[in-house]
Amino acid sequence: MVELKNVDVHFKDGGGVDALNGVNLRIEDGEFVFIVGDSGAGKSTLLKLLTREIAPTSGRVFVNGYNLAKIKNKKIPYFRRSIGMIFQDFRLIPDLNVYDNVAFVLRVTNKSKKTIRHRVPYVLNLVKLADRAKSYPEKLSGGEKQRVAIARAFASDPKLIIADEPTANIDPALSYDIVKLLKEINKCGTTVIMVTHEHSLVEYFGGRIVSLKNGEVIFDEYVEGEAQDE
Template sequence: MVEFQDVSVTYNSSGVDALNKVNLKINDGDFAFVVGPSGAGKSTLIKLVLKEIDATSGTVLVNGFNLKKLRRSKVPALRRTIGVVFQDFRLIPTMTVYENVAFVLRVIDAPAKYIRSRVPYVISLVGLSDKAKCYPTELSGGEQQRVALARALVNDPQLIIADEPTGNIDPALSYEIVELLKGINECGTTILMVTHEHDLVRYFGGRIININKGSIDFDEVVGGAHDEN
């Protein structure tokens, strides 16, 4: 699903290694938390997966694409296999919940009939069927993040990257968002969640990848408090 083979990224402006010979494998169906201090390399890792930047050396494989050899014209095809949930939601304020989610499918010219069936289904998955006609400003932060999650899910991606998805919502709602991601993962979608919220990670457990100073210093499956309840 995602594989890094001796991947390094050096930002020329500073000469600092953002990632240093990283080896990592995320298998189909995995749920992994990516943690680490600010500046450790978490954002660089995500940018590599999305091919927003290229590795200085090494090989990055994502969903069957070798990003080292991927032509620029093929980057949209790669990104259609990935759903992204951002910390700041990035919803279009002039569009309703339904329109925000449908927009992803309209961009890729999905058939209208498919949009009419798929969008309500995905909105129902995140528990917002009664909010489909609402605008983002009429929703709470937690509800806006659910819309963002529905938008990431609507194109049936192989991989969802959740980049600090709980950073801008009430802490109590953070657990609900992770529960939703866990449920999506149980249906077969691979989830890579970047977070600095260690309480969440301790509660849910699972695979935890810790990045520090550009290197992975911990990659293990651990039990969570959630499993003990």
Template sequence: MIVFDRVSKVYPGGNTALKNVSLHIQKGEFVFVLGHSGAGKSTFLKLILREEKATSGRVFVNGKDLTRMKERDVPYLRRNMGVVFQDFRLIPSMTAYENVAFAMRVTNIPEKKIASRVPYVFSLVGLSEKMDKYPDELSGGEQQRVALARALVHSPQLIIADEPTGNIDPELSIEMMELLSAINSVGITVVVVTHEHELARHFSKRVITIDHGNVIGDSQNRQNAGEDAGEVVL
């Protein structure tokens, strides 16, 4: 699903964010990417999303060479990904339903399909009763689930969660990871970027550790997808 082949990223001014990184994340894996602030995690994500290009080396996502990808093809790449951000990025003037539906409308999905798909993904994240609520009427954990519903609405092959538990309490953090495990159980690749070592230790998943731009650890503890997750159909 994701391949980094001797990837380095140097920003203007000489800041080296990643140094000769090579790694493979297989289709259907659940992987934690750990590192402190400034370790290189954000650059790692930006390269996967093609928000940045590698200075050297090659990056592949789902078989596509992002190093050589034309700008016009980037939106199609991202349609096969779902991204959950720490700050949720919900539009405050839209209801939860409208926030998720908007993600489909901008890609010209027919309204009939939106009307059936959106309630379904809300049921997956356990928020069917909250679809008509505005973001400021929801708790932090509920907002995070709306963000996850939005990431799931296009049936992505890859879910990327960028510090997804940074704005919710520890108990809800565990619930969010269990929900991501359930999503992973149907074969969706899940990459969780976090600085929370305790959270990663709570789950028997592969852990890649980045420090000062280098991969300094890779647990290779690859639990079978969905081993302890509930049934989900996407």
């Protein structure tokens, strides 16, 4: 599903500092992985590699069967359709209601009207927002906006969902609900990579944790979480 082999990323304006250094990482189909690390550790660079916003300076990056070190530019949009992205700032379209925000990703990939009519209500029900289908983003709470964003990311049934600090801009009390929702999606077979700086969430849920520091993987292990004891 996801594999990085001896990956380095050097930025010309980085003052000699490497963003990533010799990173090796393999994430199997169906895993849920937390990526943690302080600011500047390399988390953002890793995400940019996985979405092919940047290419590695050296090494190989494979995601969903694509070799991202050698992929042709014309194939990048097709590759990105195999990924669902969730952002900390939601990125909902303000003049579209909840239903149409979720349907948007299906329409731009030319899914049939029948598929949209069935898929959108299904994912809205999954995120418990079926009763908010006609509401507009300005009427939603932060937690509701993020659930819409999750529904949109899952709407096209991607192989992989990447969540970039999905709990950063919502009430801390709701953060656990967002992760629980991502865990439910993971149970459907979708691989989930979640970047977070909230150690309390990681400690509570446990699972596989990959920690970055100074552009290197310093920790990659399965950790028992408090939730597993409940």
